[in-house]
Amino acid sequence: MDLGLKDKHVLITGASGGIGLELVRAFLIEDAKVTATYNHSRDALDGIQENSQKQLAVVKVDVREESEVKSLFEQSQNTFGRIDIMVANAGIANHAPAPIHEMSLKQWQRTMAVNLTGVFLCSKYFVENLANHHGNHASLILIGSTAGLFGEAWFADYATSKAALHGLMMSIKNEIVHVAKKGRVNLVNPGWTLTPMSKEVLTDSEKATRILQTIPLRKTAVPEDIAGAILYLASDKLSGHISGQTLTVAGGMEGRVLYSREDLESDVDEMIQR
Ligand SMILES: NC(=O)c1ccc[n+]([C@@H]2O[C@H](COP(=O)([O-])OP(=O)(O)OC[C@H]3O[C@@H](n4cnc5c(N)ncnc54)[C@H](OP(=O)(O)O)[C@@H]3O)[C@@H](O)[C@H]2O)c1
Secondary structure, rough: OOOOOOOOOEEOOOOOOOHHHHHEEEEEHHHOOOHHHHHHHHOOHHHHHHOOOOOOEEEEEOOOOOOOOOOOOOHHHHOOOOOOOOEEEOOOOOOOOOOHHOHHHHHHHHHHHHHHHHHHHHHHHHHHHHHHHHOOEEEEEEEHHHHHHHOOOHHHHHHHHHHHHHHHHHHHHHHOOOOOEEEEEEEEEOOEEEEOOOOHOOHHHHHHHHHHHHOOOOOOHHHHHHHHHHHHHHHHHHHHOOOOOEEEEEEOOOOOOOOOOHHHHHHHHHHHOO
């Protein structure tokens, strides 16, 4: 099916990671022009570039730095022109659990700097690019997380940074239409997805069991599952009347398992005997 993405210019941040790399592949298959960003290593992207040099530009950016983000947008507009679609996908998660009373301000600020300020900066320059280049259509897709919906004990920094994206989306969906009449903004919340970010958890059988207990489909996602939802929201043909929506891609996930059976034994006895 033709999604109408041919020659659209798509900017994907965090394109060297698990979900981002799959997005690059998916948009190139649709013959889009892709600007793909990385922060530390471009190795994974170089594998793709050999076959698609004309349609792919790879740029290094640290999304926490306004000067780097500004320069990313200047470079990518010089290469492929107006950016029609942006997927704000770059993100970090801390691997060590930290209860809030032990979480350092440094950790909190580091997570916010990438996951929230980084998305703000990229959204700012994406909308500025729309203001500078005439065009009716545009799609901005923010990448949140089920952590932003359900919270995540011991990872309050990450959950809060992702929940805040809802407010950002709901605000700029009403602004974007002033610079691109049919511009749309949506939020995709992936659930657990097998990538370098989550591999440690998803390959631990005890943690994986706990996770699957809340997922009716009894599986976690692979990056292709998330890319499908993003292609849908990028395509005006498929979702041209959808803006301000959250699409959760998590196999029907209900939330969190808080306690094991053993944790609850004495509480259950007490409750039954009341
Ligand atoms: N995997 C999951 O289970 C899951 C679940 C829910 C939501 N998500 C969200 O989905 C998005 C992609 O996650 P993923 O699983 O694909 O993670 P990943 O494999 O760890 O990739 C993260 C990407 O973000 C980039 N990045 C990190 N810090 C950056 C910075 N300061 N500036 C610019 N880029 C930076 C990384 O670049 P370098 O590698 O070059 O540093 C990498 O390309 C994230 O926003 C994540 O929070 C993931």
